Amino acid sequence: MKTHRFFYLTLWTLFLTFCLNVNFATAAESSVEIKETDRCPVCGMFVYKYPKWVALITFKDGGHYFYDGAKDMFKHIFDTAKYTPNRTAEGIKDISVTDYYDVELIDAKTALYVKGSDVLGPMGHELIPFKDQASAQEFLEDHKGNAILHFQEITPAVISELDASGKGHQHAN
Amino acid sequence: MILHPTVIANLLSSYVGSFMLVYAAYYGMQIIRHWNIESGDELQLILERKTYLISTLLSFVFGLQALSLFLFVFTADSLTKLFVGAMCAAGTLNVNEFGYPTLMLKIVNFILAGLWLVLNHADNQGYDYPLIKKKYLLLVAVAPSIVLETLLQSAYFLKMEPNVITSCCGSLFSGEGGQSSDGLGSDIASLPAMQMMTIFYVSMAMTLISGLIFYLKRIGGYVYSALSFITFVISLISIVSFISLYIYELPTHHCPFCIIMEGYHYVGYVLYMLLFGAVVSGIGVGILMPFHYVASLKEVLDDMIAKLALMSIILYGLFSALVTYEIVFSNLIM
Amino acid sequence: MIELHNVKKVFNAGNPSEFSAINGVNLHIEENKVTVLKGPSGSGKTTLLSIVGCMSRPSAGRVKLKDREITSLPERFLTDIRRSTFGFIFQQPNLIKGISVLENVMLPAYPLGGSRLHLKNKALHSLAELNLTNKATSKVEWLSGGEAQRVSIVRALINDPSIIIADEPTAHLDTKLSYRFMEIIEKFKADGKTVIITSHDPLVYDSTIVDRVVNFRDGQIEDKPA
Numbered sequence: 001m002k003t004h005r006f007f008y009l010t011l012w013t014l015f016l017t018f019c020l021n022v023n024f025a026t027a028a029e030s031s032v033e034i035k036e037t038d039r040c041p042v043c044g045m046f047v048y049k050y051p052k053w054v055a056l057i058t059f060k061d062g063g064h065y066f067y068d069g070a071k072d073m074f075k076h077i078f079d080t081a082k083y084t085p086n087r088t089a090e091g092i093k094d095i096s097v098t099d100y101y102d103v104e105l106i107d108a109k110t111a112l113y114v115k116g117s118d119v120l121g122p123m124g125h126e127l128i129p130f131k132d133q134a135s136a137q138e139f140l141e142d143h144k145g146n147a148i149l150h151f152q153e154i155t156p157a158v159i160s161e162l163d164a165s166g167k168g169h170q171h172a173n
Numbered sequence: 174m175i176l177h178p179t180v181i182a183n184l185l186s187s188y189v190g191s192f193m194l195v196y197a198a199y200y201g202m203q204i205i206r207h208w209n210i211e212s213g214d215e216l217q218l219i220l221e222r223k224t225y226l227i228s229t230l231l232s233f234v235f236g237l238q239a240l241s242l243f244l245f246v247f248t249a250d251s252l253t254k255l256f257v258g259a260m261c262a263a264g265t266l267n268v269n270e271f272g273y274p275t276l277m278l279k280i281v282n283f284i285l286a287g288l289w290l291v292l293n294h295a296d297n298q299g300y301d302y303p304l305i306k307k308k309y310l311l312l313v314a315v316a317p318s319i320v321l322e323t324l325l326q327s328a329y330f331l332k333m334e335p336n337v338i339t340s341c342c343g344s345l346f347s348g349e350g351g352q353s354s355d356g357l358g359s360d361i362a363s364l365p366a367m368q369m370m371t372i373f374y375v376s377m378a379m380t381l382i383s384g385l386i387f388y389l390k391r392i393g394g395y396v397y398s399a400l401s402f403i404t405f406v407i408s409l410i411s412i413v414s415f416i417s418l419y420i421y422e423l424p425t426h427h428c429p430f431c432i433i434m435e436g437y438h439y440v441g442y443v444l445y446m447l448l449f450g451a452v453v454s455g456i457g458v459g460i461l462m463p464f465h466y467v468a469s470l471k472e473v474l475d476d477m478i479a480k481l482a483l484m485s486i487i488l489y490g491l492f493s494a495l496v497t498y499e500i501v502f503s504n505l506i507m
Numbered sequence: 508m509i510e511l512h513n514v515k516k517v518f519n520a521g522n523p524s525e526f527s528a529i530n531g532v533n534l535h536i537e538e539n540k541v542t543v544l545k546g547p548s549g550s551g552k553t554t555l556l557s558i559v560g561c562m563s564r565p566s567a568g569r570v571k572l573k574d575r576e577i578t579s580l581p582e583r584f585l586t587d588i589r590r591s592t593f594g595f596i597f598q599q600p601n602l603i604k605g606i607s608v609l610e611n612v613m614l615p616a617y618p619l620g621g622s623r624l625h626l627k628n629k630a631l632h633s634l635a636e637l638n639l640t641n642k643a644t645s646k647v648e649w650l651s652g653g654e655a656q657r658v659s660i661v662r663a664l665i666n667d668p669s670i671i672i673a674d675e676p677t678a679h680l681d682t683k684l685s686y687r688f689m690e691i692i693e694k695f696k697a698d699g700k701t702v703i704i705t706s707h708d709p710l711v712y713d714s715t716i717v718d719r720v721v722n723f724r725d726g727q728i729e730d731k732p733a
Binding site: 036037039041042043044045046082083084085086120122123124125163 | 257258260338341342343344421423424425426428431434436506507
């Protein structure tokens, strides 16, 4: 009997783990497709042109927006009503960003962001997202980044600094 | 310099046009000084032959000049991939200090070129070259402007370097103060949208009514001409202030250049062509009005002015219709 | 009716092969008269005729047609005058091969628009007056010299011009046909038209139908009594 229980327990554990993993995967993947008409609500760029930089926010009522980079995504979070007058930040359900190396959508809240690197996104200086510390650190060393930030550490001041460190000669990637 | 085909096309057409203009202006000065339709001497007859050639040449040059405005904007739009931070022509024009001045001058020269074509057409209707001196005076006045534009444009393209970060149109035409939004673009963008819409429709209605009165009753030609210019300026401001918002369905995006992109079905080109065509024919009415006294034009001038007015009314009407369509069928939430 | 003031025509001006065809001609041609410009070949008669007929412009000087100055007219106005005022009869008939006689005759009237049927009837009527009805549908290659010349005369008349210009019209005609031609000219005069002919054929300039003979030599009018 003990072996039976152990067997069924293992089976259930495996099954539940499988289910939970599947759920996480779908949460990270976009169950919404990028259409050609989708535009970033902050800057108006057509998102489908920049698949490596896509960020996504889904709202609790099912609405969703794509962005052409993490920076614009943060701008929307910080002042949601300015860019979408009938929405607030409280209505946000999920936030995703594209990992720089894997080019896959990952959860934005657990991601790490490299600031100050010489890799430029469609909007110029960007916060480059990574799924773990190791890849973030490797990138920082390769591309002269100056800090790795967590989701909670990113403030409007950080964003302004990125925008201001603009015009001049850079090597675009 | 960036050897993109559009850049080469722009420069080639500008230089060819400028050389022809300078050549024509040289003969224009001769005509202004020596033209005397009464005399039968050799110089006069040579000038008569020459003016036929030069007028034809200039018709093509000024026609090309008018088209080059759209070519220039198209070029700026095509080059956006080369500049980080640029997503439309607004960014490309901002890569160095010559971009926007070239555009401004091209707009002015479009109108001047169109007016010359109107004057030339009227002159060709008369059997004794009635407007020839005025036509060539206008040419001599316009030529330096176009040469200057060619120089500015050359400087713009020559100084263009690909590894430059430029401003995004979001910040150039931002409705709120902040970042690099310190300029005319932002000033216009921050005008209150609803009030601007009222001003736009009121001025357009006044212009159309004045135009119809002129077309039907032949009074108020100068009034219509002035109104059509004012409406032109208001329309340009309106595009930045509120029309763009409805086209993009984004309450903060005021850029007047993104509307020419494929994603918006190139509607920007249509809007601008209608608007520029309307203002040239509208001002053309005013330019031709003073020549009623000319004997050789008596029969044809009134007809010609009326046709210009009608063309202007129709173009403004189509422009308003398109704008209204965009506003009504937009998913914008303000 | 037609006045020429100090008309000069120079070809290849400025080149070594510069040639002055007409050297300051002052001439007044009267209405409803037959005027002959007489002179040896190379004297400039044909050049002068083409200037009078709005086919070329002088290098200097002015030409007035019924008090309207025509040398300075822009091309588009000149073509209107040419089409409606003048009828041209050349040395060679200059008919267009490959189309019929009737179509050749109707050709100068096409740019004016108008009903084709009306034009066709008018052309047939004119052809009948010169006994060419049975040749109306023939190809021009099949016509004899005299017939071709008569067809070119009908063509010259299709737009009811008030001035007929003929350049050496009898050069390729025999005596009998030349007399016939002069009779046609007399009819023109009776119809109120003005006729200007260049010729160095005595049959033409000695004819009683001619009102005035102007002598040309080396691009100028000689003051010799006709």
